[in-house]
Amino acid sequence: MSTQALGTVAFEQVGKTYPSAAGPVHALQDITLEVPASTIFGIIGRSGAGKSSLLRTINRLERPTTGRVRVDGVDIATLDEEGLVALRRRIGMIFQHFNLLSAKTVWDNVALPLQVAGVGREATAARVGELLALVGLADKARVYPARLSGGQKQRVGIARALATRPEILLCDEATSALDPETTQSILGLLRDINRRLGITIVLITHEMSVIREVADQVLVLEQGRNVELGPVWRVFGAPRDAATRALLAPLQHGVPDDLRRRLEAGVTPGRPSERILRLSYTGEGGLEPDFARIGDAFSLPLRLVHGGVDRIQGHAHGRLLVAVPGEHPLPDLSALARGPGAIAHAIEEIGHVADHTR
Numbered sequence: 001m002s003t004q005a006l007g008t009v010a011f012e013q014v015g016k017t018y019p020s021a022a023g024p025v026h027a028l029q030d031i032t033l034e035v036p037a038s039t040i041f042g043i044i045g046r047s048g049a050g051k052s053s054l055l056r057t058i059n060r061l062e063r064p065t066t067g068r069v070r071v072d073g074v075d076i077a078t079l080d081e082e083g084l085v086a087l088r089r090r091i092g093m094i095f096q097h098f099n100l101l102s103a104k105t106v107w108d109n110v111a112l113p114l115q116v117a118g119v120g121r122e123a124t125a126a127r128v129g130e131l132l133a134l135v136g137l138a139d140k141a142r143v144y145p146a147r148l149s150g151g152q153k154q155r156v157g158i159a160r161a162l163a164t165r166p167e168i169l170l171c172d173e174a175t176s177a178l179d180p181e182t183t184q185s186i187l188g189l190l191r192d193i194n195r196r197l198g199i200t201i202v203l204i205t206h207e208m209s210v211i212r213e214v215a216d217q218v219l220v221l222e223q224g225r226n227v228e229l230g231p232v233w234r235v236f237g238a239p240r241d242a243a244t245r246a247l248l249a250p251l252q253h254g255v256p257d258d259l260r261r262r263l264e265a266g267v268t269p270g271r272p273s274e275r276i277l278r279l280s281y282t283g284e285g286g287l288e289p290d291f292a293r294i295g296d297a298f299s300l301p302l303r304l305v306h307g308g309v310d311r312i313q314g315h316a317h318g319r320l321l322v323a324v325p326g327e328h329p330l331p332d333l334s335a336l337a338r339g340p341g342a343i344a345h346a347i348e349e350i351g352h353v354a355d356h357t358r
């Protein structure tokens with residue numbers, strides 16, 4: 001008997017190969033990692049990286065070609081039909097396009113898994129009432145899905161997925177069909193479910209902002225392999241793999257167009273100029289941008305040009321572009337990014353621009 005908390009998923013050297021006319025497709029290769037119980041675990045990767053394949057091994061919608069998937073310590077490949085049915089009651093799933101039955105009301109959609117599980121009429125009614133209240137749709141019980149907004153449909157999907165009190169919830173691009181505001185409300189609901197009910201949530205998405213918003217840990221897949229895994233604040237703050245950096249590019253605070261043009265234009269010798277410096281914050285060690293200390297470190301007039309700091313799980317990460325007068329020598333930048341007196345995790349000079357203000 002396992003002593004792990006309920007809702008733990010462990011992948012052990014999981015591989016998945018699909019046959020295809022063009023030869024075998026190695027969708028997953030040698031994935032070994034553990035999703036701790038009661039956490040929110042995100043899986044990202046470009047299209048075809050193997051995200052769906054990995055997610056679907058958790059409830060045995062896909063069987064690994066090699067290796068093992070354990071849920072609460074049990075190798076799910078060993079389950080018989082009955083065991084598999086029981087496993088799927090412990091693992092809810094929600095989908096991008098909700099997968100609701102259009103001919104059934106909200107109430108009937110949510111009741112269905114309970115009816116299939118043989119739950120009695122009264123207990124079903126009580127549970128459906130509870131679930132609709134949980135997802136904020138108590139007044140929509142008799143409505144058909146066609147009359148609901150996307151966000152409401154996903155709430156029905158969540159209520160249905162939670163009907164049998166699962167310990168794990170799999171989310172397959174659950175917010176990808178929703179507008180940003182509705183996405184926020186669904187993410188808030190998922191976070192609430194995770195915190196209040198202790199349900200482990202494994203989600204795949206192509207929206208990096210979703211991971212940043214809710215996930216505790218993130219796995220980056222590239223061509224079926226684990227190329228990076230860690231707490232979101234670390235992976236997003238200081239991505240180590242090129243694939244991660246490429247995925248995160250849309251979230252980075254880049255150099256704005258006008259500044260880029262000024263950097264490209266260069267400076268005229270003898271005319272006033274400014275140096276543009278980039279200060280980066282990765283979330284490590286609780287280091288935060290502190291303008292008083294930054295100013296002291298340079299002992300030069302300093303101007304904030306561009307940038308921003310996000311907070312992920314309480315860790316500050318982001319980049320600031322600052323300008324200092326070009327004619328003064330700079331302090332040792334690498335020393336300013338080292339040790340207890342560091343003012344940023346990395347400081348680099350990205351170029352000079354003409355100073356039109358002098």
Ligand SMILES: Nc1ncnc2c1ncn2[C@@H]1O[C@H](COP(=O)(O)OP(=O)(O)OP(=O)(O)O)[C@@H](O)[C@H]1O
Pocket residue numbers: 018019020025026027045046047048049050051052053054
């Ligand atoms: N049933 C299948 N038969 C053959 N090849 C498959 C099958 N399912 C997936 N693949 C292939 O396996 C690889 C991984 O697919 P998978 O759907 O897991 O990736 P993904 O990261 O979820 O992609 P997407 O973001 O586009 O959904 C891809 O090359 C895909 O074409």
